[in-house]
Each structure stands twice: as C-alpha cells, then as structure tokens.
Amino acid sequence: MSFDERKKSRVTLLDVARHANVSRATASLVLRKSPLVGSETRSRVEQAMRDLGYVYNIGAARLRVERSQIIGAIVPNLTNPFFAELLSGIEEVIGETGKVVILANSGDKVERQAMLLQRMREHGVDGVILCPAARTAPALSEEIADWGMPVVQVLRHISFDIDYVGADYAAGMRQAVDYLASLGHEKIAFAAHGPVQSAYQERVDGFRDAMLSKGLDPGILIHFPTQLGEIASATHLLFEQATRPTAAICFNHLVALGLSAGLYDRGLTIGRDLSLIGFDDVADEEAIRPKLTSVSTGPVTIGEMAARLLLERIANPDLPPRRVVNDTTLHIRQSCGRPQ
Amino acid sequence: MSFDERKKSRVTLLDVARHANVSRATASLVLRKSPLVGSETRSRVEQAMRDLGYVYNIGAARLRVERSQIIGAIVPNLTNPFFAELLSGIEEVIGETGKVVILANSGDKVERQAMLLQRMREHGVDGVILCPAARTAPALSEEIADWGMPVVQVLRHISFDIDYVGADYAAGMRQAVDYLASLGHEKIAFAAHGPVQSAYQERVDGFRDAMLSKGLDPGILIHFPTQLGEIASATHLLFEQATRPTAAICFNHLVALGLSAGLYDRGLTIGRDLSLIGFDDVADEEAIRPKLTSVSTGPVTIGEMAARLLLERIANPDLPPRRVVNDTTLHIRQSCGRPQ
DNA sequence: CTCATCACTTAGATCGATCTAAAATGTTTC
DNA sequence: GAAACATTTTAGATCGATCTAAGTGATGAG
Known part of the structure; x- marks a missing residue:
C-alpha cells in the first residue's frame, strides 16, 4: 500500500453514493436493507460498496441512533475457568445477534468495578452483564437505575430490582x-x-x-x-x-x-x-x-441465559425485574463412598 | 426516576458549557486536561460536570479523532483455560491504558474469524490481537495490511509481516x-x-x-x-x-x-x-x-507482551514487524521417573 | 498612545452515519 | 388531461464531541 493510499481517509457512505450515482440517503437505506429502495438501485449501490471496499462505521451511526451494539461483561476473575465458561456462553449469544462484547475484570474490587462501569457508560454500551464484586453496596442498583442502563446480574446478586440469572x-x-x-x-x-x-x-x-x-x-x-x-x-x-x-x-x-x-x-x-x-x-x-x-x-448455560435476558431487557426496558434460577444437577462419579 | 427524566436525552458537553457559562470548546478543553484553560474556569466546568452527572461520549469524540480506544482480541477457544489466562494478561495491560477489550471467539474457524475481523473493523478498533484460526491463509496478512489495521499475532503466526508474540x-x-x-x-x-x-x-x-x-x-x-x-x-x-x-x-x-x-x-x-x-x-x-x-x-505474560506490542504498533505504525519469543521454563514436579 | 505578547476563550466547521419531510417519478383512475 | 396515489429518491438537519483559526482583555515595551 502506498503512502498516499494510507493517508487517504476511509471510504465513506458519501463516496459510495457518488460512485453509484445516488444520494447519501439512498445509500444509507441500502445499508439498512430498507424495502423502500428499488432493486436495480440496490444492487448498484451494493456493487459500489464492494468496488470501493466500504466499511460500515458503527460509531458514526450510533451518534444518531441510540444503539452502540456493544455489551459489557464484568467478571471478578478471568483466570478462573468457571468465569471463562460463563463468558463463552455470553459471547456466543451476543455474537449471534451481531453485537460485540467488551470484557472487563473487576478483580473482585468494588472501586475497580465502579471505574469499569463508568468506562462502559462512556463507551455507550447497550447493557452490561455484571457479576458483582464481593461487598458491592446494594445502593449500586439505584445508581444503575438512575443511569437507565440495562443490567443483568449473574451468579451473584446485590438487589432484587435488577434482573438476575444464577443457579439454585x-x-x-x-x-x-x-x-x-x-x-x-x-x-x-x-x-x-x-x-x-x-x-x-x-x-x-x-x-x-x-x-x-x-x-x-x-x-x-x-x-x-x-x-x-x-x-x-x-x-x-x-x-x-x-x-x-x-x-x-x-x-x-x-x-x-x-x-x-x-x-x-x-x-x-x-x-x-x-x-x-x-x-x-x-x-x-x-x-x-x-x-x-x-x-x-x-456456567455456559448461565452465561447464555444472562445474555438472552439482557437482550430482552434492552428491547423492553419497562419489564419488571426478573430472576432466572437454573437447576443444578448432581453428577455422581467416583469421589464418594460409605463412611468408614 | 420519573418518566420525563428518562425521556430527556443524555447530558451533553453543551449542557455542561452552558451551566458553567463557558463555550463548548472550553468545556472540551477541560475534558482533555488542556493547560490552556484557566484554573478558575476549569474548576467551574468540573463542578458543572459533577452537578449535571455528565458522561463523556467516547463514540462522539472518535468521530472526529482517529482513536476508538477499543482493542479487539480473537482467540480460537474461550473455554480453554490457557486462552482465558492469555486474555487476562491482555485485558490487564489494555485496561491500564484506559482502553477497552472486545472479546471474540473464532472457534478455530476461518470464516468465523473473517466475520469477526470485519465486525471489529466496523467498530473501528484501534488494533487487534489475533490468535489465528488453524488453516488461516497467509494471504490474510495482505488484507490486514490493506486495511491498515494494527494487528499482533499471538501464539500462532501466519505471516512474518505482522508482529508476533509467542513462546519458544x-x-x-x-x-x-x-x-x-x-x-x-x-x-x-x-x-x-x-x-x-x-x-x-x-x-x-x-x-x-x-x-x-x-x-x-x-x-x-x-x-x-x-x-x-x-x-x-x-x-x-x-x-x-x-x-x-x-x-x-x-x-x-x-x-x-x-x-x-x-x-x-x-x-x-x-x-x-x-x-x-x-x-x-x-x-x-x-x-x-x-x-x-x-x-x-x-500465557498471562504472553498476553501482556502482546498487548504492549500492539500499543507500540498503534503509536508507531511504520515500525518494521517484530517477533517476540518468550522463554519457556521446565517445571520439574512429580510426573517423571527413570524408565523401568 | 500604539503595538506586540501572553493567557485564555470561542464561533463554526467537521467527522460519518440516520432521520424527517418533501420532491421526483411512474401508474391508475375518472 | 388532471387528480390521486404509490413508489423511489433526496436535501439538509442532526447526533456530541474536537479542531482550526480567530477573538478577547490585560500587560509590558517602545
């Protein structure tokens, strides 16, 4: 790639529109698969996108539309395989919807958790799946309500006012x-x-x-x-x-x-x-x-359930708080016998 | 929170500026800790931010400035504790710089990996730490170069043209x-x-x-x-x-x-x-x-090194590609003896 | 008294998408 | 042929920050 090419800023929707001889608005409609646009125009625009190597700019879009397509996940300890499996379930379900997961590790520290929540707010996340750090004050739930941020608690809970997914x-x-x-x-x-x-x-x-x-x-x-x-x-x-x-x-x-x-x-x-x-x-x-x-x-299932619950909460913020409690199963293997 | 309050859109920098009797530009300078702004004005603005509960909108900022403060991480398998530890190292170092990590699981599938890279481009990530899926075509490195996206390979490599961090x-x-x-x-x-x-x-x-x-x-x-x-x-x-x-x-x-x-x-x-x-x-x-x-x-150390390498690459895109190979150590414990 | 300098402050353009309201175009209907 | 209607397309404002270039006063030098 030449120096000039790298210098040149990214291909924008306006470039695509000009290349396809339509307006920016029409190009935008194509992008969002609107039925309003004619099929001949649509394919012309799509071709232009391919020709120019257009990349959608979610950040720009979200400035207008209230949707960042980003979900936050905060866990107390990443290296614990239990949380890794939880995350895997979360990532799976969120990923399927085209959204993306921001990962953060609170280290089970309340202040760090507060900082991470703040950072996620700044990134405009659509919602957060939170496994609250030990000793988190229940008052956090009021802050969260004030922020109007969709949150699901997993595995641990600090308040009945916020959705919760855990095990029995x-x-x-x-x-x-x-x-x-x-x-x-x-x-x-x-x-x-x-x-x-x-x-x-x-x-x-x-x-x-x-x-x-x-x-x-x-x-x-x-x-x-x-x-x-x-x-x-x-x-x-x-x-x-x-x-x-x-x-x-x-x-x-x-x-x-x-x-x-x-x-x-x-x-x-x-x-x-x-x-x-x-x-x-x-x-x-x-x-x-x-x-x-x-x-x-x-844990994987719980992660999946938490993700689904969060998606529902985002779609419908006025739902009353819900609690989902997953059944546990006893797997009998080899580590138990009759007492001596 | 009342219905009205929830309806009301978020507090913007302009609101802060008005509340502090300064211009939007000045408020922005305060936000970015510029030395240009007078100390009396600075504290007035800071107070206004606290009063109004202002939250910085990184997304809006990044529309102007070429920096999303988002890093991508793609691993082939999240449930493998090895990768969980790797991620933990990555998250640690990236988090320290105030940036945020987007997590994705390629499942070791090449097509899924391509889709994830695309999604990350749409989110405007500043760079990606990639553990390439098995059978990834070496040609991917050319695509990455065309995109101008800073990438560090971890643990596995497909090309010598891209930074790499692994073990010996x-x-x-x-x-x-x-x-x-x-x-x-x-x-x-x-x-x-x-x-x-x-x-x-x-x-x-x-x-x-x-x-x-x-x-x-x-x-x-x-x-x-x-x-x-x-x-x-x-x-x-x-x-x-x-x-x-x-x-x-x-x-x-x-x-x-x-x-x-x-x-x-x-x-x-x-x-x-x-x-x-x-x-x-x-x-x-x-x-x-x-x-x-x-x-x-x-793995934790490798994650940290990869994160640091990526940060340097982002700061200085014209550096020649580098390879960092971590030493291994043999931990002698109990599972070996002399042959029978 | 004028001009240069310093220390701040600010108006307005800008980033790349979406949205509204209206315009252009084509098709029927009377 | 005009009115009514459906189908597409579009100009221009907008989201919330940053950046440029210009504008304040206040002070000091000549």
Whole structure:
C-alpha cells in the first residue's frame, strides 16, 4: 500500500453514493436493507460498496441512533475457568445477534468495578452483564437505575430490582447433602473459600438448611485460602475439627481440586478416607482422577441465559425485574463412598 | 426516576458549557486536561460536570479523532483455560491504558474469524490481537495490511509481516527431551492434539530436532482426540506403537490432563510406568496429583507482551514487524521417573 | 498612545452515519 | 388531461464531541 493510499481517509457512505450515482440517503437505506429502495438501485449501490471496499462505521451511526451494539461483561476473575465458561456462553449469544462484547475484570474490587462501569457508560454500551464484586453496596442498583442502563446480574446478586440469572445453589446443596446422607454420612463439612457474597451466602445457608432437615449438625464450616496453590496444603484443617468429618462438600471447583490434591499428598484415598463433592462442575471435574462427584451449575448455560435476558431487557426496558434460577444437577462419579 | 427524566436525552458537553457559562470548546478543553484553560474556569466546568452527572461520549469524540480506544482480541477457544489466562494478561495491560477489550471467539474457524475481523473493523478498533484460526491463509496478512489495521499475532503466526508474540516452543521441547533423556529415557512419544497450525508445527519440529540431536528416534508421534473427555479413553494408543514409549511429552495441558486420567484408569502409575511432561503450564498443572512436570509458556505474560506490542504498533505504525519469543521454563514436579 | 505578547476563550466547521419531510417519478383512475 | 396515489429518491438537519483559526482583555515595551 502506498503512502498516499494510507493517508487517504476511509471510504465513506458519501463516496459510495457518488460512485453509484445516488444520494447519501439512498445509500444509507441500502445499508439498512430498507424495502423502500428499488432493486436495480440496490444492487448498484451494493456493487459500489464492494468496488470501493466500504466499511460500515458503527460509531458514526450510533451518534444518531441510540444503539452502540456493544455489551459489557464484568467478571471478578478471568483466570478462573468457571468465569471463562460463563463468558463463552455470553459471547456466543451476543455474537449471534451481531453485537460485540467488551470484557472487563473487576478483580473482585468494588472501586475497580465502579471505574469499569463508568468506562462502559462512556463507551455507550447497550447493557452490561455484571457479576458483582464481593461487598458491592446494594445502593449500586439505584445508581444503575438512575443511569437507565440495562443490567443483568449473574451468579451473584446485590438487589432484587435488577434482573438476575444464577443457579439454585440451595437445591444443589440439598442434592449433595441428601446423596451423602444416603450413603450413611453424618459428619459432613462445608469447605468454603473466597469472599462473602450472595452466592457464598446461599451456598452456606443451603448447606445448613439441608443438613438440618436431615437432622444433621451443620456446624462444620471450614474456610480455605483463596489461592488454589494454598488450598492443598491447608487440607489439614479438615482434620482439626471437634468432630472429624467423613465427607466434605466444596464451595467450588477450586476447593475441590485443592482438597483432592491435598488428600493425595497426605496419602489418603478419596471416597474411602474422605468423600468429596465438588461444585460448579467445570470441564476439569471429569478429567481429574478419581473423577469428582460434583454439583453442576452449568456456567455456559448461565452465561447464555444472562445474555438472552439482557437482550430482552434492552428491547423492553419497562419489564419488571426478573430472576432466572437454573437447576443444578448432581453428577455422581467416583469421589464418594460409605463412611468408614 | 420519573418518566420525563428518562425521556430527556443524555447530558451533553453543551449542557455542561452552558451551566458553567463557558463555550463548548472550553468545556472540551477541560475534558482533555488542556493547560490552556484557566484554573478558575476549569474548576467551574468540573463542578458543572459533577452537578449535571455528565458522561463523556467516547463514540462522539472518535468521530472526529482517529482513536476508538477499543482493542479487539480473537482467540480460537474461550473455554480453554490457557486462552482465558492469555486474555487476562491482555485485558490487564489494555485496561491500564484506559482502553477497552472486545472479546471474540473464532472457534478455530476461518470464516468465523473473517466475520469477526470485519465486525471489529466496523467498530473501528484501534488494533487487534489475533490468535489465528488453524488453516488461516497467509494471504490474510495482505488484507490486514490493506486495511491498515494494527494487528499482533499471538501464539500462532501466519505471516512474518505482522508482529508476533509467542513462546519458544522448540526450546521448550528441547528442555523436555533433554530432561527425559537425562533420566535415561530413550523411547519418548509426542502426544499431539488439535488442528495443525504454526504452534503445532513448531512443537512437532522442536520435538523431532531435540530427539535427533540426542540420537533418539523421533518417530513416535500420536494424535489424540480434540475433546478433553475423549483423550483419557484414547490412552491405549500410547501402548499400541511399534516401540512402546517409556515417556510422553504432551502437546498442551489438555492432553496432559487427559493422559494423566487415562493412565490412572488403567491402573498405571505416572512417573513409574510412564513419565509424563505437560506443556503450557496453566494453574491446574500444580493442582493435579501427581503434580505434573511441565514446560511453562506463561500465557498471562504472553498476553501482556502482546498487548504492549500492539500499543507500540498503534503509536508507531511504520515500525518494521517484530517477533517476540518468550522463554519457556521446565517445571520439574512429580510426573517423571527413570524408565523401568 | 500604539503595538506586540501572553493567557485564555470561542464561533463554526467537521467527522460519518440516520432521520424527517418533501420532491421526483411512474401508474391508475375518472 | 388532471387528480390521486404509490413508489423511489433526496436535501439538509442532526447526533456530541474536537479542531482550526480567530477573538478577547490585560500587560509590558517602545
């Protein structure tokens, strides 16, 4: 490409119009596939676009029309495969509609999240899918309402005034507890992890309720380190409780992975010395040995549902807030046995 | 918020200017932190912005100025944790500069990739970080040059005319082969996977060269299924070779995970019955038991480097094309032993 | 007192699309 | 042949910022 060519600014709709001997307005109609324009004219304009290598300028269009075709997605941690799968579902559905996803990582920090929301507003996103950072103030929902910005909460929620898509964590806990109880377990630990947020609370509460309804003690709640690497070496915490558990339900797949490794390191056999149930069920669970019995929340599906809900919300902003709660399924594999 | 308020269009720079008794031009200067504007005026305008809840409209600005503050990132597979880590590095560096990342998943399909590139052009991205889909025609680089779009290739490359950031796969293979050879292994398999692309080729060639330079037979090359779930059950392929390998080097962490599971299923002990070396070294490698000895390519770092390279390319489009090749490191853990 | 300089400030054009309202063209109908 | 109508096409304003070139005062120099 010559220097001149690079210098020359991009091909505009006006150039196309002139090349096809029509007005800018007509060219614009062709672009938007309007039925108003005659078929002969249409093909002439389309040919001109090809000839000149015309590229639609969405940015310019959106100055007139209130639609940027951009959706924002904010997650607390990109490297967690669970969120990667969520994003994959979001990107899939949004992409199908010709829109585009702006990705951002809040690092579970409230201030960073505020900055990212602001940045997305500046970019004029049509809406945002938000997995709120831990300790996000519920007042954020009022700000969002003031902004008039369509938002869907995923996995975690801070307010009932905003659409929400998540999984039925409580039901998942019940499935896990019921299954372990059916095997004869009575001392079941909950292996928690990470900061407190709604999904955390729902899982803990779900665990407690499920245990109580089986007449079991819901008191064995152990908090493990945040970093995956440190979980394995904290496995001993399981055995320093007043009552030694015979099974553990993990907060998410990271804890399950960590404990699974930690038990191996201590020469213990999963399913015999301790039964283990994972949560979230990302692709790994199937790949680990022994295969992890796990409650699946279906992150890809949740991402897809969130995306669809957001699209509906954008199309119809006056809908009352909705909550979509995805069913969980217990995948029974190899990590649970009868208590010793 | 009342109906009227929602109806009222967004606050514009002109509103701010009027509220602060200055011209639109002055308000714009304040926005861009120009030293030209007086300090009393500046604070008056800033106050007006706060009073009115002004939100900068990047889209409008970019119509005048050639800068959208948007970067595109195209990866072949979002659910692969390796790419999630790559993205995390990209997002981190791009986010620091106040820009924003548009995310897209090519699914390793060439046509889909073409469509995504087109969509990104329509959005006027300042540049794109592209991990080219397998079988991408090298001619794409000419198109990209014609478009005048700053692009950085990551992990895979289709052309020497475009910046590239990757890892020294050949060196990684040498590290792996040398280590296994030092343990006494002579029959080493390469466990391949996925479609052929530059990174694949470099790894295979690297393996071959490393083997030859040790005087070993580089002929045991086995291709495993694409899906993680199917790799484990294809483990038998390892033992149906003319010469039975005593060690295997895996194409990436998915193969390593799959084979590790498959060996377990067959009652074989990793490191004794077969030594295993992984590649890529995502967080999982450390979490699996036995811990996987693995060649680390540092996806987060590569993402960061690619982002930085792209920013430099955007700032200076006339730079000659550059290649950045990240060193690999062999992390020796527990999955290798002496041959039986 | 005039002119140059400095430190700000601003009117108006501009970016590339869309939208409104009206005009041009072709077709029927009476 | 004119009026009524349907079908296409278009001129010009518009969205919200930035940029250019010009316009204020105030101060200092000659």
